Amino acid sequence: MAMKQLALFILVLALAFSPATHQRELCDPEVICPDQGCSVIYASDGKLALGGNNEDYINPLTKVWFIPAEPGSFGGVYFGFDNYSAQGGMNDQGLFFDALQLDETVPISMTGKEQATEDLTSKIMSECGTVACAVEMFERYYFVETWNWQFFFGDATGESAIIEPTAIIRQRDGYQVATNFRQSVIEKDEIDCWRYLTATDMFKKMDTLSIEFMRDVLEAVHVDESTHTLYSNIYDLKNRQVYLYYFHDYENVVVIDLEEELARGYHAYDLPALFPLNSEADQWASSRLRHYQELIDDRLAAGIDAEDLQSYTGDYEMPQGWAAPGDVLTVTASDDSLLLRFPDYRQYEIFPESETRFFHIAFSGQDFDYLFDARFELNKKRQVQSLVLELGSSEVQLVRIGLGPNVAEVEPPAPPPTTMPTPSFTPRQPTSVPSTESLAAMEEELTPPPEQVDQPATGWGWLAVPTALLAGATAWLALRKRKPER
Structure with missing residues (x-):
């Protein structure tokens, strides 16, 4: 892992604590x-x-x-x-x-x-x-x-x-x-x-x-x-x-x-x-997870599917001075959201509010709330050219590395339902479960870290x-x- 600059750490703090309209x-x-x-x-x-x-x-x-x-x-x-x-x-x-x-x-x-x-x-x-x-x-x-x-x-x-x-x-x-x-x-x-x-x-x-x-x-x-x-x-x-x-x-x-x-x-x-299944844990978590789903449903755009979200995936350049040279923010897509992965492996899930605007929900104080917004900027051919993180009154722009496919036109969102659907909170199953057997002890001798790759100095942003x-x-x-x- 490349050495991470102080600026990257503070950028992550900005994502965690940026003021938002609905923040408690x-x-x-x-x-x-x-x-x-x-x-x-x-x-x-x-x-x-x-x-x-x-x-x-x-x-x-x-x-x-x-x-x-x-x-x-x-x-x-x-x-x-x-x-x-x-x-x-x-x-x-x-x-x-x-x-x-x-x-x-x-x-x-x-x-x-x-x-x-x-x-x-x-x-x-x-x-x-x-x-x-x-x-x-x-x-x-x-x-x-x-x-x-x-x-x-x-x-x-x-x-x-x-x-x-x-x-x-x-x-x-x-x-x-x-x-x-x-x-x-x-x-x-x-x-x-x-x-x-x-x-x-x-x-x-x-x-x-x-x-x-x-x-x-x-x-x-x-x-x-x-x-x-x-x-x-x-x-x-x-x-x-x-x-x-x-x-x-x-x-x-x-x-x-x-x-x-x-x-x-x-x-x-x-x-x-x-x-x-832990019924006590599920009962304890149910109200907070229900609120989490309600926050998503309140702003989630209709008509944007997994195929549409693929248009935004790829690597985005970290601003100069914010991370080591070559470090990137990687955007991946799931069925209904995007995942922003920073060079230090911290991740933030964002949900689409429109074809270019997204929002992030995180735990704040005693419950979940909206913490920051993001938007994707398109060129005249409707290709994504950058990601902008909206951190309160400040913005951080990350330029996409290479242009992807055109972003599809999205139908206007349907009116919200008169009643909130009941969410399902079944946890996602892991692709594999760690072994429950105790294996032979690893060699106790401590080894030096892998050979360090020299990195040119970067400024502080x-x-x-x-x-x-x-x-x-x-x-x-x-x-x-x-x-x-x-």
């Missing part, structure tokens, strides 16, 4: 987002090195995707939501990470550090195989000047560390636990996070480290009130396998073999489709996007991984 206010996390937190654990006994995570949130569109190795970049498996922004994951060297929200914003030390030109966690996961390497990256680079989050890294050698805004806490007891507070600024006898206390107590009493024990810890600290533990994963860092659980059901497990999945190239699964977008990212993280009040 973000919720006040102290009032209506009280238990959106995450728990991350790690343990090693010399034979096993295991990491684990509970993802506690309210967005039902959970995803898992696989990015194969490329020159200069390790491959990996990542977990998150419908915008494919990784909330956690493991690379093919046995390094895993997860991020946790804090309840305060803290200035970081920038003395003697270089400003990173890309998302630092992405850089670490693509170039590092050990916690030592990850720590070195954070000691060398900074990305933004303040944090209200922290990171957890663990590796196959038995090392783990919590990267706080102003401190690095290394694991010393064979295990480590992190939730949503800074351990460096609080006395142990003053800690009141029930998830942290429960997990720590279980590790202190542990007889034998195993996958089953890690599962029991995650089950003990899951949440199922206004927020639910949407998925849990246990990373077997030596064997490069992931034990995956859905919607705090710890009886049904899917085992992902990373080597097997990476051999299939880039692909993704709707996470619920990997598991048997990030000044074109308001600095306020970073504040938007911070607000989103505050909603994503909030310290529970319980």
Whole structure:
């Protein structure tokens, strides 16, 4: 994967936080987002090195995707939501990470550090195989000047560390636990996070480290009130396998073999489709998914089919300075929508409102809403020549590489129905399900990343996007991984 510039990351933030006509206010996390937190654990006994995570949130569109190795970049498996922004994951060297929200914003030390030109966690996961390497990256680079989050890294050698805004806490007891507070600024006898206390107590009493024990810890600290533990994963860092659980059901497990999945190239699964029907999860998600479908139906144009959408597919040049030379945005088509895939593998689904105008729906605050619009510009022969992303009062134009077929004339949309059709929420089935058998351990020796391909330097285009977008990212993280009040 080519090195991604800071500008590309901020462009993605712009897509996530651009104001739209129908956008709702973000919720006040102290009032209506009280238990959106995450728990991350790690343990090693010399034979096993295991990491684990509970993802506690309210967005039902959970995803898992696989990015194969490329020159200069390790491959990996990542977990998150419908915008494919990784909330956690493991690379093919046995390094895993997860991020946790804090309840305060803290200035970081920038003395003697270089400003990173890309998302630092992405850089670490693509170039590092050990916690030592990850720590070195954070000691060398900074990305933004303040944090209200922290990171957890663990590796196959038995090392783990919590990267706080102003401190690095290394694991010393064979295990480590992190939730949503800074351990460096609080006395142990003053800690009141029930998830942290429960997990720590279980590790202190542990007889034998195993996958089953890690599962029991995650089950003990899951949440199922206004927020639910949407998925849990246990990373077997030596064997490069992931034990995956859905919607705090710890009886049904899917085992992902990373080597097997990476051999299939880039692909993704709707996470619920990997598991048997979960009636509790379906009931919990039904109202939000119904609203999601209603938003689509309210603006979806009639008379545009899959064949029409093929006219827009292809590669579009990233604006100069926004990404590494040669990086492109790729547009692909499904039956009723287009998918925009950025060079960093983040994806955004857009639906047609007319023959040239499209809209994107994403999770915002407590529910789905319209977040940004896009339009395709045609030449006199009705061939697509560019894609324009409408980000509030700003626009970003991406020129198509090569001209495709003419865009067909589309009949005017029919009047909306007097009653809203009842949507179907049957999850899409994956083309294949990861193996549930435990295979032989992969070679434990860490290997260097594939040979780096030299890239010419590029300018920074990030000044074109308001600095306020970073504040938007911070607000989103505050909603994503909030310290529970319980």
